[in-house]
Amino acid sequence: xxxxxxxxxxxxxxxxGLSACSGGKNAVDQSAGNQFRYVQANKKGSVxxxxxxxxxxxxxxxxxxxxxxxxxxxxxxxxxxxxxxSWCPPCQSETPQFDSIYRQRKSAGVQFIGMDVKDPxxxxxxSWIKDKGVTFPVVYDEAARTAIQLGDVPMAALPSTVVIDKxxxxxxxxxxxxxPADLTPALDELTEEA
Numbered sequence: 001x002x003x004x005x006x007x008x009x010x011x012x013x014x015x016x017g018l019s020a021c022s023g024g025k026n027a028v029d030q031s032a033g034n035q036f037r038y039v040q041a042n043k044k045g046s047v048x049x050x051x052x053x054x055x056x057x058x059x060x061x062x063x064x065x066x067x068x069x070x071x072x073x074x075x076x077x078x079x080x081x082x083x084x085x086s087w088c089p090p091c092q093s094e095t096p097q098f099d100s101i102y103r104q105r106k107s108a109g110v111q112f113i114g115m116d117v118k119d120p121x122x123x124x125x126x127s128w129i130k131d132k133g134v135t136f137p138v139v140y141d142e143a144a145r146t147a148i149q150l151g152d153v154p155m156a157a158l159p160s161t162v163v164i165d166k167x168x169x170x171x172x173x174x175x176x177x178x179x180p181a182d183l184t185p186a187l188d189e190l191t192e193e194a
Contacts (some may be wrong), residue, residue, distance in 0.1 A: 038180035046172065047186050050193070053169035056162075057151045061139035064126050069113060069139050071164065077111045078171075078190045079164040080183070083147065085118045086128035088095040091159045095134060101187070102136045102182050108152070108191055109166075115146050118158070166189050 059071035059081070071079065082098050084091035095114065102112040114136060119125040122140050129138055139146060147153065153162055153173050163172040164187055172186050 006044070030086050047163070047189055048171055050165075050169075053165060053167075053171055056164050056170050057149045058170055059146050059149045061141050064116065064122070064138045064140045069137060071113075072168065074111045074113075074164075075107045075168050076166050078166060078187060080110065080187075081111045081115055081146075081162040081164065083113060083115045083117055083144070083158060083160040083162070085116065085158050086125055087119070088158045091141060092132075094159050094177050094179075096132045096179050098183075099132070099134045099136060101183060102191065105187060105191075106136075110187055110191060112136035113146075115141055117141050117144040117147070163187075164188065166193060 056071060059069075060108075061069050063069050071081075075128070080098070080102075082095060084095050086092070096172055098112055098114075102110070106112075114129070114134060116125045116138050119128075119140070119142060121140075125138075125140055150162060151170065153170060156175055161172075161174040161178050161183070162170060163174075163183075165171040171190055
């Protein structure tokens with residue numbers, strides 16, 4: 001490889017690393033019975049047509065604050081599942097921004113659930129959540145089993161965001177960092193649905 005090609009490859013890797021984080025070849029634990037497969041993500045701000053949406057799987061997990069979370073308990077709400085890790089640079093800005101949207105929209109029936117994946121230390125994850133002032137519930141899921149429970153949803157990198165409609169169907173999947181302005185149109189559309 002020429003010196004110029006090596007520099008270009010290094011630069012490209014750095015740019016990609018800034019836009020999304022990967023947990024390596026085991027970014028999603030595939031030890032569960034079904035092989036988790038990645039498909040394509042939505043354009044940011046868009047949603048899947050209602051007739052094309054698939055039911056989300058039975059997502060469950062243990063909350064960092066204690067107790068259990070079940071996606072089925074949030075039926076009737078628009079649910080935003082934000083997959084992140086405290087060590088992921090884009091997650092460090094996205095997750096606190098999502099908390100701001102959560103505070104604004106929770107009274108309108110929008111629930112945010114953080115899915116802290118690939119953080120090897122629960123106590124470090126708890127400290128990070130506290131330091132960032134995140135108020136929405138967060139599931140500690142180091143092995144990313146909730147992504148497998150969810151179904152065939154693309155999550156090739158962190159952060160990833162999955163939006164569930166009021167009927168419990170996957171309405172949008174965004175891979176990579178999402179700005180509040182990217183998420184707002186989808187939330188507006190989904191909260192208006194019956």
